[in-house]
Amino acid sequence: MTERALRLGTRRSMLAMAQSGQVAQEVRRLTGRPVELVEITTYGDISREQLAQIGGTGVFVAALREALLRGEVDFAVHSLKDLPTGQPDELALAAIPRREDPRDVLVARDGLTFDRLPDGARVGTGSPRRMAQLNAYARAHGLRIETVPIRGNIDTRIGYVRSGKLDAVVLAAAGLNRIGRADEVTDVLSVDSVLPAPGQGALAIECAAADADLAATLGALDDPHTRVAVTAERSLLAALEAGCSAPVGALADLLGDEEVVTEMRLRGVVGTTDGSTLVQLSTTGPVPTSHGDAIALGRELASEMLAKGAAGLMGERAL
Numbered sequence: 001m002t003e004r005a006l007r008l009g010t011r012r013s014m015l016a017m018a019q020s021g022q023v024a025q026e027v028r029r030l031t032g033r034p035v036e037l038v039e040i041t042t043y044g045d046i047s048r049e050q051l052a053q054i055g056g057t058g059v060f061v062a063a064l065r066e067a068l069l070r071g072e073v074d075f076a077v078h079s080l081k082d083l084p085t086g087q088p089d090e091l092a093l094a095a096i097p098r099r100e101d102p103r104d105v106l107v108a109r110d111g112l113t114f115d116r117l118p119d120g121a122r123v124g125t126g127s128p129r130r131m132a133q134l135n136a137y138a139r140a141h142g143l144r145i146e147t148v149p150i151r152g153n154i155d156t157r158i159g160y161v162r163s164g165k166l167d168a169v170v171l172a173a174a175g176l177n178r179i180g181r182a183d184e185v186t187d188v189l190s191v192d193s194v195l196p197a198p199g200q201g202a203l204a205i206e207c208a209a210a211d212a213d214l215a216a217t218l219g220a221l222d223d224p225h226t227r228v229a230v231t232a233e234r235s236l237l238a239a240l241e242a243g244c245s246a247p248v249g250a251l252a253d254l255l256g257d258e259e260v261v262t263e264m265r266l267r268g269v270v271g272t273t274d275g276s277t278l279v280q281l282s283t284t285g286p287v288p289t290s291h292g293d294a295i296a297l298g299r300e301l302a303s304e305m306l307a308k309g310a311a312g313l314m315g316e317r318a319l
Ligand SMILES: NCc1[nH]cc(CCC(=O)O)c1CC(=O)O
Pocket: 057, 079, 080, 081, 082, 170, 171, 172, 173, 174, 175, 176, 199, 200, 201, 202
């Protein structure tokens, strides 16, 4: 008997199609089962551009999740950083595959690096987290930049540099790598200066919790190290009572080598978008051995950050 194809629900954007296509291939390889991509086009005649303006990425996540719950598709792939921190009971986070490069990068005109941007350079980003850290870095290094709020998909953002409207834009390395546009990068921003969004670079593979067999099958794609790291990062975000558009950066990295991981370090940052104030803390300890331990680590760092005034810095909203 041939098993029926697994239906993978996906958005139509270049990034979503690339991510879904890559996961589909992995699922085929690991399970031998056919996988077909099903484009999710809900919300009637509202255009995608308008949709993004109404509710940002949350709207797309919701549309995919509804398709899962209605049984129209079997599983879905999300960018983990776009996923709200509260996991609904009816949906299983079946796998978090090995993370791509978590860093932010600069795409600037004339191959410029951040440190060589001209005085008054216009740097586009719609992310309060990026604004806060870029402005803080610029202040500390005597650079004068202007962060300009922008939005739109990766192509649109790079287009602002090509057309001369902006000197540079900041994007996630992972997104550019996944769509094969890594050659656009003119500078990689060190995580010592700019911490990524919690979960950046990681994917989340979701299916209905009731579909336990499928959840177990998809579990073959899970990377336990990535899962423990992003669980701590997202726990920090949740404990700060912040959403995916808050000025919060976090990165958990495992110390040691590939074979023998010894410790995990969790770093977190919250700041005002003008970069005048940052609360940045880190903690290092044994690698959490359970989901609960990873959650606890994020909560601990959050309470230290709150004690240093983090709550007062999170009032600003994303555009
Ligand atoms: N908010 C948009 C978004 N959501 C996921 C990615 C790609 C990076 C990732 O998978 O973490 C991007 C683009 C970007 O931030 O440049």
